[in-house]
Amino acid sequence: MxxxxxxxxxxxxxxxxxxxxxxxxxxxxxxxxxxxxxxxxxxxxxxxxxxxxxxxxxxxxxxxxxxxxxxxxxxxxxxxxxxxxxxxxxxxxxxxxxxxxxxxxxxxxxxxxxxxxxxxxxxxxxxxxxxxxxxxxxxxxxxxxxxxxxxxxxxxxxxxxxxxxxxxYRKSIESQINLMNIALHEIKNPLASINLANDIIRKDITTKDKMTGMIKSSVARIQKRLSDLLKQSELEEKDLVLSIEEINLRDMFTRLLNNFELLAHRKKQVIELHCDESLPCIEGDKSKISDVLHNLLSNAIKYSYHGSCIKVSAREAGNYIHIEVKDEGQGLNFNDIQKLFTKFAKLSSKPTGKETSNGLGLSISKSFIELHRGNIYAMSPGKDKGATFIVSLPLKYTTPNDIEAIAEFN
CATH class of the missing domain: 3.30.450.40 (GAF domain)
Structure with missing residues (x-):
């Protein structure tokens, strides 16, 4: 040679x-x-x-x-x-x-x-x-x-x-661990709502009807998430699978705000929703998009100060829906933003009401948004100056096969 x-x-x-x-x-x-x-x-x-x-x-x-x-x-x-x-x-x-x-x-x-x-x-x-x-x-x-x-x-x-x-083998083990982590994370917030509703009923029986409705909704949410995750764990393909359907974001925002009304009220926080009347529906997995927005709003309440305002907005931007969750909380420094969507990341901000955090929510949210061919990122002027989380989702869901076909055509 x-x-x-x-x-x-x-x-x-x-x-x-x-x-x-x-x-x-x-x-x-x-x-x-x-x-x-x-x-x-x-x-x-x-x-x-x-x-x-x-x-x-x-x-x-x-x-x-x-x-x-x-x-x-x-x-x-x-x-x-x-x-x-x-x-x-x-x-x-x-x-x-x-x-x-x-x-x-x-x-x-x-x-x-x-x-x-x-x-x-x-x-x-x-x-x-x-x-x-x-x-x-x-x-x-x-x-x-x-x-x-x-x-x-x-x-x-x-x-x-x-x-x-x-x-x-390693990926299979990691997938099962991820499914377990997702399950633990997704049942945490509904359980908190149930616990809070129960405390309110004990103190004020006149709220019984409203609180029992919230408890029923939270239990149903837990049951659905666990059922979905059990089905997912049985699949030979370990990657997360989307169930695509038409999503009315205005209805989703309304339900989310109702679910978080009590948590925000306890910290004397106000949640404002700014959403165009003509906001179009999108194609996506309703439960996973709801989980993302649920996590962002939960974090905004968790890391914002008492008496502050949280603004949720959504608008159409070309072929995308642009969603923002903006708070007046502790904000993010440069190091926070660098590792924000990493599993179990330890950030400089601390919950303002002694809430707990396992560091999984944002990493899970990022994976859900990327499965939809969307994007999620955060901005902050600095510490104690609040933070804004931005989610961009395509109006139409595109499969990997569709993307390859478009690339070949071009």
């Missing part, structure tokens, strides 16, 4: 390759018997003293399995034979590296006991990204047979299969 330094002309592909490598969570892990046995099989097939399973990071090569006299588990990426191998979709073979002048300055090749023979095959993910290399090496020149090279390819596929199986 003639050596040729690769020309990296696809930086975007390299970014995706590194993302896939990171997704496997294999870098900087301890050696494992499973991978060491595969490397051993490779060395036995070729009858070589060295075999490696190497994963190529941005600036380094991490040796997951190192069956050699080298007392290291990572080296600089530049100049390694494995870093050359990932640019080839087929096997890379050097029967004698000393016949390639360009390689003679390589620290692992030049000098006594340098590598003379090398055969490596890329570890190709199902998406087509070469994340690493399975290789064998010897200190003397030798020839590789086609059968040996085919067996090396087979072993490389086994490595990827193991990585993908681990990834699927």
């Amino acid at each position: 003639t050596y040729r330094k690769p020309d990296i002309t696809l930086p975007l592909k390299e970014i995706h390759r590194l993302e896939k490598l990171k997704e496997y969570q294999i870098l900087d892990t301890h050696s494992e018997d499973t991978f060491d046995k595969i490397a051993l099989m490779a060395s036995q097939i070729f009858n070589t003293p060295c075999a490696f399973i190497t994963f190529i990071d941005q600036d380094r090569a991490f040796l997951k399995s190192n069956l050699s006299a080298l007392p290291i588990n990572e080296v600089e990426r530049e100049g390694t034979l494995s870093s050359l191998t990932i640019f080839n979709d087929d096997v890379t073979v050097f029967n004698d590296t000393h016949t390639q002048p360009e390689l003679m300055e390589n620290q692992f090749i030049k000098g006594e006991n340098g590598i003379r023979f090398f055969a490596g095959v890329p570890l190709k993910s199902p998406e087509g990204f070469n994340v690493g290399v399975l290789s064998v090496a010897d200190y003397v020149p030798r020839e590789a047979t086609n059968l040996q090279l085919d067996m090396l390819k087979t072993l490389s596929k086994i490595i990827i299969d193991k990585l993908e199986n681990r990834l699927r």
